[in-house]
Amino acid sequence: MADISVTLPDGSVRTLPPGSTVHGLAAAIGAGLAKAAIAGRIDGSLVDLDAKLVDGSRVEIITEKSPEALEIIRHSTSHLMAQAVKSLFPEAKVTIGPAIETGFYYDFDVDHPFTPEDLEKIEKKMEELAKAGLKIERQELSSADAVKLFREMGEDYKVELIEDLGVDHVSLYRQGDFADLCRGPHLPSTSWCKAFKVTSIAGAYWRGDEKRKMLQRVYGTAFPDKKQLDEYLARIEEAKRRDHRKLGRELDLFSFSDEVGAGFAIWHPKGAMLRTVIEDFERREHLKRGYDIVVGPQVLKTELWQRSGHYDNYRENMYFTEVDEQSFGIKPMNCLSHMMIYKSHLRSYRDLPLRFFELGTVHRHERAGVLHGLLRVRCFTQDDAHILCTPEQLDAEIKGVISFVQDVMGVFGFEFEMELSTRPEKSIGSDEDWERATGALLGALKDSGRPYEINEGDGAFYGPKIDIKLRDSLDRRWQCATIQCDFTLPERFDLTYIDADGEKKRPVMVHRVILGSIERFIGVLIEHFAGNFPVWLSPVQAVVLTVTDNQATYAQQVFDTLRGAGVRVQKDFRNEKLGFKIREAQLQKIPYMLVIGDKEVESGTVTPRFRDGSNLSPMDPAAFAEYLAREVASFH
RNA sequence: GCCGAUGUAGCACAGGGGUAGUGCAGCUGAUUCGUAAUCAGCAGGUCAGCGGUUCAAAUCCGCUCAUCGGCUCCA
Numbered sequence: 001m002a003d004i005s006v007t008l009p010d011g012s013v014r015t016l017p018p019g020s021t022v023h024g025l026a027a028a029i030g031a032g033l034a035k036a037a038i039a040g041r042i043d044g045s046l047v048d049l050d051a052k053l054v055d056g057s058r059v060e061i062i063t064e065k066s067p068e069a070l071e072i073i074r075h076s077t078s079h080l081m082a083q084a085v086k087s088l089f090p091e092a093k094v095t096i097g098p099a100i101e102t103g104f105y106y107d108f109d110v111d112h113p114f115t116p117e118d119l120e121k122i123e124k125k126m127e128e129l130a131k132a133g134l135k136i137e138r139q140e141l142s143s144a145d146a147v148k149l150f151r152e153m154g155e156d157y158k159v160e161l162i163e164d165l166g167v168d169h170v171s172l173y174r175q176g177d178f179a180d181l182c183r184g185p186h187l188p189s190t191s192w193c194k195a196f197k198v199t200s201i202a203g204a205y206w207r208g209d210e211k212r213k214m215l216q217r218v219y220g221t222a223f224p225d226k227k228q229l230d231e232y233l234a235r236i237e238e239a240k241r242r243d244h245r246k247l248g249r250e251l252d253l254f255s256f257s258d259e260v261g262a263g264f265a266i267w268h269p270k271g272a273m274l275r276t277v278i279e280d281f282e283r284r285e286h287l288k289r290g291y292d293i294v295v296g297p298q299v300l301k302t303e304l305w306q307r308s309g310h311y312d313n314y315r316e317n318m319y320f321t322e323v324d325e326q327s328f329g330i331k332p333m334n335c336l337s338h339m340m341i342y343k344s345h346l347r348s349y350r351d352l353p354l355r356f357f358e359l360g361t362v363h364r365h366e367r368a369g370v371l372h373g374l375l376r377v378r379c380f381t382q383d384d385a386h387i388l389c390t391p392e393q394l395d396a397e398i399k400g401v402i403s404f405v406q407d408v409m410g411v412f413g414f415e416f417e418m419e420l421s422t423r424p425e426k427s428i429g430s431d432e433d434w435e436r437a438t439g440a441l442l443g444a445l446k447d448s449g450r451p452y453e454i455n456e457g458d459g460a461f462y463g464p465k466i467d468i469k470l471r472d473s474l475d476r477r478w479q480c481a482t483i484q485c486d487f488t489l490p491e492r493f494d495l496t497y498i499d500a501d502g503e504k505k506r507p508v509m510v511h512r513v514i515l516g517s518i519e520r521f522i523g524v525l526i527e528h529f530a531g532n533f534p535v536w537l538s539p540v541q542a543v544v545l546t547v548t549d550n551q552a553t554y555a556q557q558v559f560d561t562l563r564g565a566g567v568r569v570q571k572d573f574r575n576e577k578l579g580f581k582i583r584e585a586q587l588q589k590i591p592y593m594l595v596i597g598d599k600e601v602e603s604g605t606v607t608p609r610f611r612d613g614s615n616l617s618p619m620d621p622a623a624f625a626e627y628l629a630r631e632v633a634s635f636h
Numbered sequence: 637g638c639c640g641a642u643g644u645a646g647c648a649c650a651g652g653g654g655u656a657g658u659g660c661a662g663c664u665g666a667u668u669c670g671u672a673a674u675c676a677g678c679a680g681g682u683c684a685g686c687g688g689u690u691c692a693a694a695u696c697c698g699c700u701c702a703u704c705g706g707c708u709c710c711a
Contacts (some may be wrong), residue, residue, distance in 0.1 A: 076637060105706095113640060201707030203639025212709045214639050217706070245704095249647075258684075258702050314711060333711070367637055367703095367709065376710085460711060484711080511711085548668045575668070583672035597670050 004055035005370070016053065023049045023188075026061045031066055036063040038192060038519075039072050039185045042603040046072070046137055048185045062223040074099035076136065076187040076194045077126075077222035078106045083178035084125035085218070087117075094180065094208065095157040095215055103221025107204055109157065110216050114201050122218065123198040133191035134175040138184055146170045146181065153179075157206070166195055186288045196222035197227040244526035251588060253539070263371045263378030265519060270539035273568065275381075275518055277537055279359055281411075282383050282515070287403060291357040296337020298361065302327035304336055307492060312522075317364045334360030335511060338386040339493045342507075347497040352507060353389035353397055358516070360384045374523035375478060381518045388495065389508040391436060394508050398444040398466075398483060401512050405468055405481045406448065408514050411635060412525065417477070421458035428461060429487035437485035437508070438464045450614055462488040470524050476522055480516035485509070531589045532611065536632040542608070542624075543570040543590050545581045547597035555596040558606055558621045562594075565625035586611060595623070 005015045006025065016028060024039030024194075025050075026033045038466045039062040040047050042054055046068060053059060062068050078097035085092050085108055097106030106126075115527065141149075143162050150158040158181045162170055173182045175190055197220060197338035204217035223229040248254050253271030260266060267275060271379075281295060302320065305311040310318070310332065319330040331337075338356040345355070361381045370376055389398050402418075409416055420441055423434050441464055445452045452466075459465055463485035469477040489495075496504045515521040525537075535541055542562065546555045554575050562569040570590070572581045578595065586594045594606040608627075619627070 116641085116687090197704090200705060204707045205638075208708070210638065214707075216639080219706080262702065310711080335711095364710085369637065369639095369707085370709065371703090447664065462711075465711095479710085532707085545671090547670050550668075575673065577668090578670050580673055581671090586672055594669080595671065599670085607670095613671080615671080 002055075006057050006059040007054075009058075009060050012617045020053050021050045022047060022053065022059065022061065025053060025279075029061070033061060035064070035186055036065075037061050038069055038187050041068070046185050049188045050138075050575060051185075059537065065116070066189065069224060071099045072185060072187060073192065073224060074222045075182075076190075077193045077220065078104040079136075079173065079178070079180055079182070079186065080126050080129055080190055080193050080196075081122060081177065081198065081218060081220055082106050082108075082180060083129055083175060084122050086178055087129075087410045088125055093155055093157055096161070102217065103199065105204075105219045107206070107215040107218050109206075109213065113203075114218065115170055115215050116201075116606075119198045119201060123196075123220075126193070126196065127199070129159040129176070130190045130193040133177070133189050135189050136173055136175045136186045138171055138173055139179075140169055140171050143168055143170050144173065149179075149182065151287060156339070191223065195224065195226045196220055197229060197233070210509075212486045216465065216538060218280070219562055233407065239527075242530040243373075244375075244523040247526050247531040248374070251526075253526070261378075263376075264367060265374060265377055265379070271522075271540035272283060274522060274537060277513070277539075278518060278522070279381075279383075282359065284358045285359075285404070285408065286355075286383075286385070289355075291355040294341055294356045294358050295333060296331075296340075296358065296360065299328045299330050300327050300336055305329040308336055308339075309488060314465045315368070319363050319365060330363045331360070332362050332364045334358050334362065334382060334384045334491060335386055339495065341487060341497055342388055343369075343493060347388075347495075347507075348407065349390055349499045349505075351499050352497060353387055353393050355385055355387045357383075357385040368371050374519045374526075382513050383512050383515045383518065384511070384586050387512065388490075388507045389510070390499070390505070391508050391600045392498070394440045394485075394510070395443055397510060398440045399447055401483050401510070401514075402448050402466075406515055408468075409446075412528075414470050414524075416480070417471075418445060418448070418450060418452040419455055419458075419467050419469070420452060421455045421460075421465050421467065423464060424457045424459055424461060426461055427459070429463065433487050434464065437487075439468050441483065441485070460484060460486075462486050477579065478520060478523055480524070481514050482516065484511045486511055532590075533589070534635055535591045535628065536635040538569050540588070540590050541568045541570065541628060542592035542594055543572055543588075544583045544596060544606075545578065545585065546573045547578050548597065549575060551596045551598065551601050554604075558594065558596060561621040562625055565622065565629075567625055567628055581631070582609070592624075592628070 004020065005013050007013050014025060014028060016024060018123045018283065023037060026037040037049055039049055040051060042051065043057045043059040043061060050489045074197060075098065078099065082094050082097055089110060091111070093109040095107040095109065097104060143165070146162050147159050150162065161181060161515065171184060172179050173186050174185060198218060199221055200219045202217050202219065203214045206212040206215055212520055221232060221259035223232060248271070251270060252268050253274060254265045254267050255614065256265060286293065299321065302311065314332060318332050321328050321330065341356060359381055361379065365380050366376060366378050389397050412466055422438055432633035445466065465482055466478050470480050471477055490506050490509050495507055497507055499505045544555050549629065553574060555571065559569060559571045572585070573583070582593055589611060591611050593609040595609060596606060600606055600618060604622050606624055607618045608616040608624060
């Protein structure tokens with residue numbers, strides 16, 4: 001047999017004896033590489049280290065440092081966990097166990113849910129098995145043989161998986177007495193699992209279907225080394241420290257109450273101030289961009305919800321009430337009033353586009369288990385707008401919204417991701433409508449110069465949409481802004497305008513929010529800043545602190561001056577030591593502390609201390625108010 | 637809605653069949669003090685709610701509600 005030649009990523013060609021493996025190639029290049037290699041890539045496909053080389057192919061050696069390594073390590077660690085579980089709980093049935101963004105999980109079917117003590121046992125067992133350095137070996141066999149094998153093992157879920165795959169051959173991986181159906185690739189041996197942790201346990205439906213059996217999902221995480229694992233765990237701790245639910249209580253922004261009802265936030269003075277600042281900002285920004293502010297009622301007749309289709313499609317999420325034998329629905333969305341405002345006149349093409357903006361408070365009866373602080377509530381306020389325009393105007397309108405989103409996110413300092421969702425199988429509207437709207441969204445995305453993803457078939461039944469997602473401190477993505485084209489509502493409400501040719505035409509409608517839910521946005525905002533809001537957002541911008549009672553009269557004058565100048569200022573004249581007052585202001589994360597002692601009384605000044613501990617030089621109160629105003633203006 | 641855990645003072649937590657505990661916060665008094673906690677005293681609870689077992693339940697059991705971690709859902 002002839003030697004085989006392969007091309008390396010740097011373009012060089014290596015020739016090896018027939019039957020050589022990826023590992024053989026690594027060894028031929030260098031002993032160090034052979035030791036660091038965990039997998040390979042042949043012509044673009046990831047393979048095991050002992051995979052045979054193919055003549056004429058391009059080959060790359062994957063080491064722990066390669067970006068692909070993390071997924072392989074985590075996937076192999078999930079197998080290690082499955083092996084540990086099978087050895088501790090032989091009656092457990094294995095299902096699937098993929099790598100995920102934060103680590104990995106494995107779902108098991110067990111009679112008794114795992115306890116926290118079980119998790120410790122599992123982790124200990126994994127350490128044992130890792131230390132044993134079991135060789136991980138790939139085996140290919142026919143699907144029929146694999147079905148037979150897993151059936152004998154009592155692994156019904158694996159049998160179902162193989163049968164659903166509908167292929168002739170499958171691969172399985174063996175380590176010690178454990179075997180799992182898997183495409184691979186995997187680490188060469190369990191000894192490569194060096195830094196992992198079993199983190200939590202949860203129920204999860206088989207194949208994500210709530211009608212099927214609930215399995216026990218064990219979550220874990222894994223990294224190439226202990227240092228990276230520790231860094232990850234430290235990041236989780238930091239995320240807990242900046243959890244908006246904890247900071248919301250500590251900073252006295254909002255609370256929830258059993259007596260009020262689940263999912264209904266009550267906004268304390270400081271939280272309500274924060275909202276107000278954001279809402280004022282939003283009104284200004286919308287007016288600048290040619291939106292009109294409108295206001296609709298909280299409760300609308302049920303007939304109207306029937307006409308819009310919400311009653312058929314969204315009823316189980318709505319609250320209803322009956323008065324004078326008339327049924328009303330509490331609004332879960334703001335579009336209906338906006339439709340009715342449009343319909344209140346005969347509209348000309350000269351009136352379009354119309355952009356109706358409302359800070360609209362909606363109620364949605366979310367299922368009990370999904371509530372999550374401010375990020376998922378049952379009553380929230382949207383910065384909602386509906387744009388009604390001619391088909392020709394659609395492109396420009398969408399572009400306008402995307403640039404609006406970019407401007408606003410820039411002001412708050414958020415990174416975000418954009419996704420386009422296209423026509424689903426079940427949908428209404430003509431092909432032409434869909435093409436035009438999808439084209440408009442896509443064109444605007446391309447124009448934005450930012451990366452975006454496409455979710456084929458993930459659009460709403462009534463039109464395509466762009467979703468914009470922010471990341472929270474735990475790397476969870478939360479949808480905030482969304483831009484949705486809608487073909488149904490103009491139809492159902494028979495919205496028209498008179499075009500230049502005198503004909504009645506149907507306007508195009510776009511639903512869009514920029515921040516989305518003010519509640520959710522504030523939740524993400526709190527975590528983003530860890531409660532250290534920039535001065536323009538801080539509910540309290542400055543606090544006046546006296547050193548002793550002797551300065552109270554002058555301090556009150558300072559307080560009055562600042563409040564008169566529009567500064568959001570508090571005072572703390574209590575008979576406490578300065579250090580104590582500074583500590584409290586610091587814990588409240590107030591940006592400026594204005595210390596008033598005898599020196600300041602004498603010179604008629606204040607000495608501002610920033611929350612990072614630095615001091616500005618003394619200045620008179622009016623000058624400080626101006627300084628603050630300039631700082632606020634610099635943000636937007 | 638589903639799986640699991642949790643629910644004790646405003647907050648953070650301890651206790652685990654027989655007067656309900658600590659720290660911080662609160663109140664009162666003393667201290668008049670210069671950049672992250674001055675000292676002392678006092679007060680504060682239907683132990684989430686309802687029902688059951690028991691001579692006796694915060695504690696054991698059941699149901700409900702809420703919260704937490706996931707799943708599912710998210711026009």
